[in-house]
Amino acid sequence: MSEVGGRSEGAAIGGASREVAFRGGGFLPEPRKLHSWLVFAVLLALWQAVTGLGLVNALFLPSPLGIARALWGLALSGELWHQLSASLLRIGAGWAIGSALGLLVGLSMGLSSLSRAIGMPLVSALYPIPKIALLPLLILWLGIGEAPKVATIAAGVFFPTVIATFSGVDSVPRSLIRMGQSFDLPVRAIVWKVILPSALPQILAGFRISIATALLLVVSAEMIGAQFGIGAFLLTAGNLMQTDQLMAGVVVLSLLGLTLGALVGIVEKTFLRWR
Amino acid sequence: MDLIVEVKRHAFGELTVLEDVSLAVRAGEIVALIGPSGCGKSTLLGIAGGILRASAGRVVMQGAPPAECLNPLTYIFQDFALLPWRSVAANVAFPLEHHPLGEPERKRRVADALRRTGLVDFAAALPKQLSGGMRQRVGIARALVVRPAVLLMDEPLSALDAQTRELLMEDFLDLLLRERMAALYVTHNFAEALRLADRIVVLSRRPGRIREVVEIARPQRERTGKAAQAELAELGERLWSLIRDEALSAEREMTDV
Numbered sequence: 001m002s003e004v005g006g007r008s009e010g011a012a013i014g015g016a017s018r019e020v021a022f023r024g025g026g027f028l029p030e031p032r033k034l035h036s037w038l039v040f041a042v043l044l045a046l047w048q049a050v051t052g053l054g055l056v057n058a059l060f061l062p063s064p065l066g067i068a069r070a071l072w073g074l075a076l077s078g079e080l081w082h083q084l085s086a087s088l089l090r091i092g093a094g095w096a097i098g099s100a101l102g103l104l105v106g107l108s109m110g111l112s113s114l115s116r117a118i119g120m121p122l123v124s125a126l127y128p129i130p131k132i133a134l135l136p137l138l139i140l141w142l143g144i145g146e147a148p149k150v151a152t153i154a155a156g157v158f159f160p161t162v163i164a165t166f167s168g169v170d171s172v173p174r175s176l177i178r179m180g181q182s183f184d185l186p187v188r189a190i191v192w193k194v195i196l197p198s199a200l201p202q203i204l205a206g207f208r209i210s211i212a213t214a215l216l217l218v219v220s221a222e223m224i225g226a227q228f229g230i231g232a233f234l235l236t237a238g239n240l241m242q243t244d245q246l247m248a249g250v251v252v253l254s255l256l257g258l259t260l261g262a263l264v265g266i267v268e269k270t271f272l273r274w275r
Numbered sequence: 276m277d278l279i280v281e282v283k284r285h286a287f288g289e290l291t292v293l294e295d296v297s298l299a300v301r302a303g304e305i306v307a308l309i310g311p312s313g314c315g316k317s318t319l320l321g322i323a324g325g326i327l328r329a330s331a332g333r334v335v336m337q338g339a340p341p342a343e344c345l346n347p348l349t350y351i352f353q354d355f356a357l358l359p360w361r362s363v364a365a366n367v368a369f370p371l372e373h374h375p376l377g378e379p380e381r382k383r384r385v386a387d388a389l390r391r392t393g394l395v396d397f398a399a400a401l402p403k404q405l406s407g408g409m410r411q412r413v414g415i416a417r418a419l420v421v422r423p424a425v426l427l428m429d430e431p432l433s434a435l436d437a438q439t440r441e442l443l444m445e446d447f448l449d450l451l452l453r454e455r456m457a458a459l460y461v462t463h464n465f466a467e468a469l470r471l472a473d474r475i476v477v478l479s480r481r482p483g484r485i486r487e488v489v490e491i492a493r494p495q496r497e498r499t500g501k502a503a504q505a506e507l508a509e510l511g512e513r514l515w516s517l518i519r520d521e522a523l524s525a526e527r528e529m530t531d532v
Contacts, residue, residue: 178326179356183346183370183421193369197360274360274401 062244070244071251084252086228087218090146094153095214101154102161102210103203109162110169110199111191123162131156131213132220139225149221156217157210164206168199201275204268211260219253230256276340276347276424277301278457280323282332285315291482292318293329298476298485300425302338303455305495307468309514310478310486311522316461317429319483323459324348324427340424345374349423353430355414357402364389364398367416388416391450408439415447419454426451426458432467444470448495465514469507470498477514480521487517 044064050056051063058066074080108115109123131152138148172195180190222231230249237245278300285293292315300306308316321327323334325348340347357366368385376384389395392412402410411431418426431447432440448471451458462468468475472491479486489510493503 173356175352175354175356176358179350179352182324182326182348182350185370185373189373193372194358197358272360274403 059241059243062247066244067247067251070242071248074245074248080252083228083230083233083249084256086226087222087230090149090153090221090229091214091218093146094150094218095157095210097150098154098157098214099161099207099210102158102206103165105158106162106165107169107191107196109166111195116166119162119166123159127159127163131217132224135221135224144225149218149226152221153214153217156213160209160213161203161206164202164209165199168202168206169195171202172198201268201272204264204272207264207267208261211264212257215253215257215260276336276338276457278323278348278425278459279335279337280319280332281334282319282322282329284331285318285322285327285329293322294482294484296478296483296485298488300457300459302424303457304473305451305458305460305471307460307462307472307475308478309462309465309468309475309518310483311480311518311525312463313525313528314478314480314521315483316463316478319478320350320427320429320459320461324350326350336424341422344422344424346370346421347424349418349421349426351411351414351418351426351428351431353434355402355407355410355434357410357413357417359402361402362398363394363400363402363405363413363416366402366413367394367420370417370421384420384422388420391419392416393446406439407435408443411435411443412446415450419450424457426456426460428458428460430462431460433462433464440467447471452495465511468514469511471495475514477517479518480525489514 047061048064051058051061051066062070071080105115105119109119110116134155135148135152138151142148142151176194176198177190180194185193218229219231219234222229223235226232230253234246234249237243237249279297280299281297282293283295284291296315296319298306298308308319310316318327322329322332325334336347358369361369364385367388368381371381371384386395389398392415394409394412394416397405397409402413405413411434414431432443435443444467450456451471458471460468460471469491473495475489475491477486477489478484491498491507491510493506497503498507
């Protein structure tokens, strides 16, 4: 609107005036740390009240305090560490092998049209198989012992890593690659200095998924056949109806998942500061 | 060193984008390449620097590149093409890392390039912390660090806002004239071409052919006065009349390239 006769623009020129109502706002998530913690506190308090007042049979649902006591007992006796270390070794070995192979295969699929043509249909066909279904076969191949469990975890970790690495490499901006070429950078340097750092965010996102997969598979594999490990411990506790022990094991799994996730978070914070 | 580009034909599949285009950039000369969108300006620039291979044709460097030159034909990109995980100094050092230079020499070159582009205070910053204009300065510094003979610039200012463009263009010109660097400058902006170029090559619509070559006799340093402005404006009118109709039909064309 133009100014009329030197009047300021704010002044009404005539006719009825209405104020413009505010209609934006909302849809903006903001952090509410207190509420997040409060949920836990309220739930635990309710749970404790229900079980403490004897409204639910402790055999089916032990109280939070009971679970904490069981956990403390397990920690003191060394039982917890005994079981946990067996699982951690399997996760560590399986995840490392699966990730290393997955990175290699994903990188080569991202870089070479030939490996992509060969790899893509194979990965698409094999990825949806629940890897725990392979355990019996792997036991036949590798014998009983650690090898088939580690191999199952490695297989489960391999595929999400391949897919994350491949799509990370595939989505590197072509302009960055051309820039490297325009300065006569050798291919190896382009892979190391341009492609891999650029694909890192997606690779780390893949790690989050593969760690969850590893956790799932270690428990399943140990439930099927293992003497020690969190999975075996859970199964035994269930068979003996020691629900407080069982729940203590579940809590340990939750904490383990959180810890591993936090580790990836730290790696992301350190290496992806540039984002 | 002169750069001679001779493209007999260049095609993407069935689609011929360039036909019989040959041009030369002499030492220290600034050549602007303009034309309607989709006329193959950027393609021609890619061919000139060896990033694209012409379907038929060749590119020749004639004469020796300047002393200390590591990469005679060096690009400055429209989208800057900075590595976002590297600091400004590390981005500028990037093209030196695979050359067998001593650490002091590398440092000297980087420091020199940062100084000449006014980036000394930003050496440790990450690209995301910089404005568009500063980012393109990093792109320029990265190009200077290899002491190029010919700068190949693909609309280096078109991702920037008008004010930044104006400021950076003057710095650019200063740098080019002071270092006596040659440049092949692709743009769709007449004002840039008229301000910077010794010669303006006008391409026709696809398939791109050379429509006209316009020499600007007046030196760049003397193009800011009133009389010069009027003269350049007239030249701009002429250029616009040359490609107006083609730009119009190019704009209305559907493409699947």
